[in-house]
Amino acid sequence: MTIRQLPAQLINQIAAGEVVERPASVIKELVENSLDAQATTIKIGIEQGGIKRIQVSDNGCGIPKDELALALSRHATSKISSIDELLNVRSLGFRGEALPSIASVSRLSLISRIAEESHAWQISGDGNEQFESPIPASLPCGASVTVHDLFFNIPARRKFLRTERTEFGHVEMVVRRLALSRFDIELQLQHNGKTVYSLPTAVDTKSCEKRLQILCGQAFASQSLHFEQEAAGMRLSGWMSQPTFSRSQPDLQYFFVNGRPVRDKVVVHAVKQAYADVLFHGRHPAY
Numbered sequence: 087m088t089i090r091q092l093p094a095q096l097i098n099q100i101a102a103g104e105v106v107e108r109p110a111s112v113i114k115e116l117v118e119n120s121l122d123a124q125a126t127t128i129k130i131g132i133e134q135g136g137i138k139r140i141q142v143s144d145n146g147c148g149i150p151k152d153e154l155a156l157a158l159s160r161h162a163t164s165k166i167s168s169i170d171e172l173l174n175v176r177s178l179g180f181r182g183e184a185l186p187s188i189a190s191v192s193r194l195s196l197i198s199r200i201a202e203e204s205h206a207w208q209i210s211g212d213g214n215e216q217f218e219s220p221i222p223a224s225l226p227c228g229a230s231v232t233v234h235d236l237f238f239n240i241p242a243r244r245k246f247l248r249t250e251r252t253e254f255g256h257v258e259m260v261v262r263r264l265a266l267s268r269f270d271i272e273l274q275l276q277h278n279g280k281t282v283y284s285l286p287t288a289v290d291t292k293s294c295e296k297r298l299q300i301l302c303g304q305a306f307a308s309q310s311l312h313f314e315q316e317a318a319g320m321r322l323s324g325w326m327s328q329p330t331f332s333r334s335q336p337d338l339q340y341f342f343v344n345g346r347p348v349r350d351k352v353v354v355h356a357v358k359q360a361y362a363d364v365l366f367h368g369r370h371p372a373y
């Protein structure tokens with residue numbers, strides 16, 4: 087075997103193996119980009135569990151016309167420029183890998199408009215490293231990414247996608263987590279043209295509890311306690327179920343650190359300990 091440099095498209099597809107598992111992971115990456123772009127409204131529309139089509143549109147800062155192609159190229163990011171910044175990173179992304187990875191395993195189109203431009207620009211690709219130059223398009227300020235036919239060019243990966251219903255379940259879970267991590271963001275989810283979630287910005291107690299009720303159910307919302315604690319330079323807040331409410335599975339447990347969903351054994355264990363005296367063995371609290 088001779089040693090050869092891998093082609094760029096293959097490098098992206100290999101990276102996609104880590105970043106893009108299924109439609110839900112595409113949505114996670116796209117919504118995180120919207121949040122990093124300071125969007126306050128994010129609309130997600132999918133068809134067939136996201137296998138056929140995923141669209142994420144936001145009202146964030148947008149991408150200038152001459153940076154559209156760069157956004158889709160590898161290791162290109164606006165979020166860090168030095169190792170020092172990496173250690174203080176506040177954004178959800180910083181590796182510049184998500185868009186090129188997704189673009190290498192789908193038919194992707196990116197439309198964007200920044201405030202200074204009079205109209206939007208669109209760039210599209212069909213799984214190759216080459217992109218046509220941007221064409222004029224119509225969009226209010228922000229960005230809109232559409233992903234068609236995920237894994238259409240990688241049959242071996244497409245085969246691992248599950249039924250529409252299962253993929254939609256994963257999407258719903260990702261969207262629920264995002265919606266619980268940022269009450270200040272207006273969020274919509276549509277599936278096959280039907281509205282699944284339409285969540286207005288939640289700022290006061292009443293609107294937060296309304297969102298909680300939609301995402302975690304009426305029973306949890308009415309049988310949980312809101313708490314807010316501050317110590318050692320950290321702040322902890324949220325809702326925890328009262329002992330009158332418990333689950334047979336640990337499936338209603340969400341924990342976020344600085345807005346990022348985190349699943350951590352130490353936290354799970356600490357909560358379990360705290361409830362040990364008030365819940366029957368085998369029952370799980372919700373938070």
Ligand code: ADP
Pocket residue numbers: 115119120122123144146147148149157158162163164165178179180181182183184185186228229230
């Ligand atoms: P990363 O998020 O790690 O920087 P991505 O591949 O996800 O890498 O995105 C590349 C770049 O494209 C981002 O750094 C950002 O500048 C730009 N970008 C992506 N999505 C959006 C968006 N919705 N609004 C504005 N800019 C975006």
Ligand code: MG
Pocket residue numbers: 115118119178179180182184185
């Ligand atoms: Mg990103």
